[in-house]
Amino acid sequence: MTVLRRLGVSVDVPIAQTCCGQVAFNDGFWDEARPLARRHLDIFEHADAVVAPSGSCAAMVREFYPMLLRDEPALMERAQAVGHRTYELSQFLVDVLGADDAGARFPHRVAYHPACHGLRALGLREQPLRLLGKVRDLEVRRLGGAEECCGFGGMFAVKFESLSSAMLDSKIRAIEGSGADYVTATDASCLMHIGGGLSRRASPIRPIHLAEILAAQ
Amino acid sequence: MKPSPHIDFDRNAREALGNEFLQRALRSAMVRFRELQAPVIAEIPEWQALRAYAHEVKLHTLGRLDRYLQQLEQEVSARGGRVHWARDGGEAATIIARLARGRYVVKSKSMTSEEIHLNEALERAGCEVTEGDLGEYLIQLAGEAPSHIIAPVVHRSKESIAELLSAAAGTPLPAEPEVLTAAARRLLRQRFLRADVGITGVNFAVAETGTIVVVENEGNIRLTTSLPRIHIALMGIEKVIPRVADLAVFLTLLPRAATGQRMSSYVSFITGPRRPGEADGPEEFHLVIMDNGRARIQADAEMRESLACIRCGACLDVCPVFERTGGHAYESEYSGPIGAVITPLYRGLRAAGDLPFASSLCGACGEVCPVKIDLPRLLLELRARVVRERGASWSERIFVRAWTWVMTRPARLGFAARAARMLQRLVRRRLLPLPYPFSRWTVSRDLPVPPARAFRDGWSK
Numbered sequence: 295m296t297v298l299r300r301l302g303v304s305v306d307v308p309i310a311q312t313c314c315g316q317v318a319f320n321d322g323f324w325d326e327a328r329p330l331a332r333r334h335l336d337i338f339e340h341a342d343a344v345v346a347p348s349g350s351c352a353a354m355v356r357e358f359y360p361m362l363l364r365d366e367p368a369l370m371e372r373a374q375a376v377g378h379r380t381y382e383l384s385q386f387l388v389d390v391l392g393a394d395d396a397g398a399r400f401p402h403r404v405a406y407h408p409a410c411h412g413l414r415a416l417g418l419r420e421q422p423l424r425l426l427g428k429v430r431d432l433e434v435r436r437l438g439g440a441e442e443c444c445g446f447g448g449m450f451a452v453k454f455e456s457l458s459s460a461m462l463d464s465k466i467r468a469i470e471g472s473g474a475d476y477v478t479a480t481d482a483s484c485l486m487h488i489g490g491g492l493s494r495r496a497s498p499i500r501p502i503h504l505a506e507i508l509a510a511q
Numbered sequence: 512m513k514p515s516p517h518i519d520f521d522r523n524a525r526e527a528l529g530n531e532f533l534q535r536a537l538r539s540a541m542v543r544f545r546e547l548q549a550p551v552i553a554e555i556p557e558w559q560a561l562r563a564y565a566h567e568v569k570l571h572t573l574g575r576l577d578r579y580l581q582q583l584e585q586e587v588s589a590r591g592g593r594v595h596w597a598r599d600g601g602e603a604a605t606i607i608a609r610l611a612r613g614r615y616v617v618k619s620k621s622m623t624s625e626e627i628h629l630n631e632a633l634e635r636a637g638c639e640v641t642e643g644d645l646g647e648y649l650i651q652l653a654g655e656a657p658s659h660i661i662a663p664v665v666h667r668s669k670e671s672i673a674e675l676l677s678a679a680a681g682t683p684l685p686a687e688p689e690v691l692t693a694a695a696r697r698l699l700r701q702r703f704l705r706a707d708v709g710i711t712g713v714n715f716a717v718a719e720t721g722t723i724v725v726v727e728n729e730g731n732i733r734l735t736t737s738l739p740r741i742h743i744a745l746m747g748i749e750k751v752i753p754r755v756a757d758l759a760v761f762l763t764l765l766p767r768a769a770t771g772q773r774m775s776s777y778v779s780f781i782t783g784p785r786r787p788g789e790a791d792g793p794e795e796f797h798l799v800i801m802d803n804g805r806a807r808i809q810a811d812a813e814m815r816e817s818l819a820c821i822r823c824g825a826c827l828d829v830c831p832v833f834e835r836t837g838g839h840a841y842e843s844e845y846s847g848p849i850g851a852v853i854t855p856l857y858r859g860l861r862a863a864g865d866l867p868f869a870s871s872l873c874g875a876c877g878e879v880c881p882v883k884i885d886l887p888r889l890l891l892e893l894r895a896r897v898v899r900e901r902g903a904s905w906s907e908r909i910f911v912r913a914w915t916w917v918m919t920r921p922a923r924l925g926f927a928a929r930a931a932r933m934l935q936r937l938v939r940r941r942l943l944p945l946p947y948p949f950s951r952w953t954v955s956r957d958l959p960v961p962p963a964r965a966f967r968d969g970w971s972k
Binding site: 313318319324327329330442457 | 524528897
């Protein structure tokens with residue numbers, strides 16, 4: 295919000311919003327996910343643009359609502375309309391506003407983890423890095439195997455706990471090897487996963503959302 | 512057909528994760544594959560267009576299978592070949608066993624033959640069978656199943672391979688790849704020269720000419736299709752493509768995605784048996800065209816595109832789950848993301864319904880597939896079917912229903928968030944055990960520390 299307002303965007307956070315339904319949808323509970331999708335459309339339909347600080351949620355609305363709602367043509371049409379105006383934050387800043395520079399300062403070494411849904415469902419490759427490149431006093435550290443998944447995957451993290459943890463292990467080894475003080479991403483859920491792993495290992499490296507870096511001054 | 516046993520992927524994955532050799536071997540092999548594939552894919556500027564084209568050709572053909580398969584049969588017959596139709600794996604194995612009865616057989620690497628356990632059927636029919644592909648030969652000596660579509664023996668060390676080949680050669684061999692390969696070559700050459708029947712799979716079957724195309728690197732397929740008196744080729748109904756011209760696209764995509772090669776060492780085009788005046792080739796050519804569940808998938812609009820698979824293995828190579836489990840964890844000849852889709856379709860959701868959930872949905876498979884199969888979408892579709900038709904566990908149902916109940920009203924969310932903060936304090940003081948699914952989360956990860964004041968509280972005031 296701080297970042298968007300700084301760039302002159304009028305922001306509303308509809309307090310009625312809850313969850314886009316991805317948790318249920320990804321786990322196969324489509325009947326449970328549909329009412330949440332309907333709610334989401336009711337709440338966000340009036341906006342010129344919907345910005346989510348999560349590539350995964352934005353991908354849910356843009357890419358997966360049409361699949362979830364395919365048997366309800368009227369809803370599907372609405373979903374497509376909202377989907378076209380739904381963006382992940384860095385995507386909105388760079389592609390829509392054309393703003394690479396959020397006017398931030400963050401004097402730390404930062405590793406960027408390209409979260410899977412943002413990377414592959416939304417095609418976010420350059421946008422977050424361009425924004426980080428313009429943050430004053432920030433040093434971007436190279437992350438080995440950056441495009442490999444951190445192992446979160448919603449219910450996957452608990453259903454296949456051992457696999458998820460093994461994937462997290464690799465990710466954390468790469469983060470520790472990057473020499474960064476902070477690891478950032480465009481997705482709160484991946485950061486929660488990575489952060490949970492870092493905290494368990496008592497690592498000094500902190501997870502931080504891209505928006506928090508862009509808001510810092 | 513008897514019901515297939517349940518595949519417990521979580522248990523299998525734990526076992527694989529505990530095997531240090533397997534972890535190292537898989538990691539280095541998968542990284543190697545990716546490093547080989549990336550540059551030869553990047554050098555084709557129209558790669559994305561070729562993927563889309565190949566996808567269209569496959570879906571076009573899958574929509575008109577009856578027409579193209581009839582054309583294929585006519586063209587194969589017109590060139591002196593014989594076509595046999597098999598409803599399922601049992602029928603296909605019976606047809607092949609009848610043709611080969613009592614004879615000496617060499618067989619090339621073929622996923623379709625693995626699918627129907629052809630070697631067992633042939634042995635029951637009194638045939639002696641030798642796998643001609645090096646990896647498959649080793650698997651056969653070990654009495655195992657392949658663990659990767661392209662690298663069937665990736666789970667074994669060179670020491671264990673030396674043991675297998677030493678036993679076969681009757682003389683101790685050192686664990687040196689060059690020596691072992693040379694020894695295998697000597698052993699296999701004798702078999703090729705002796706064989707009466709050669710069995711291969713089919714990479715592509717061209718309807719307009721009745722030509723089958725087989726792709727390989729070792730030359731064993733060339734030997735299998737030219738030395739023995741009888742050649743039997745086995746294909747699933749989805750292998751047919753309309754025109755020779757389409758091969759220009761498929762043969763650009765397949766080797767790059769499979770092994771990171773611009774072209775496979777041997778690409779054989781086989782059109783009928785030996786003709787009068789020709790110097791080599793078999794006297795008889797039989798093409799066995801098998802359904803074995805494919806027509807059912809073809810009729811399933813949401814799942815049909817899974818039949819476009821050209822068995823390159825690229826989705827396995829990029830999959831972070833496969834990289835940690837290997838192929839055996841899937842208990843199916845088809846592993847990795849494509850296996851997690853087609854094994855449940857072939858064997859049923861009751862037996863293989865866990866597999867579509869064994870993915871973080873990272874999307875790497877869908878991005879890499881050279882025929883642009885939307886694997887994440889197929890996994891999601893199957894998950895919905897599993898929940899609808901087989902049902903989820905009660906703990907999962909309670910969690911997801913509670914989640915969606917809370918999320919349907921903002922007031923409930925506010926209340927639940929406050930309750931969760933309170934419960935988390937009790938859990939931290941060990942006054943309460945953590946409920947599912949959080950109990951599984953904390954095996955290796957801490958829970959996030961809740962903020963002192965929720966964003967929505969601050970915002971609404």
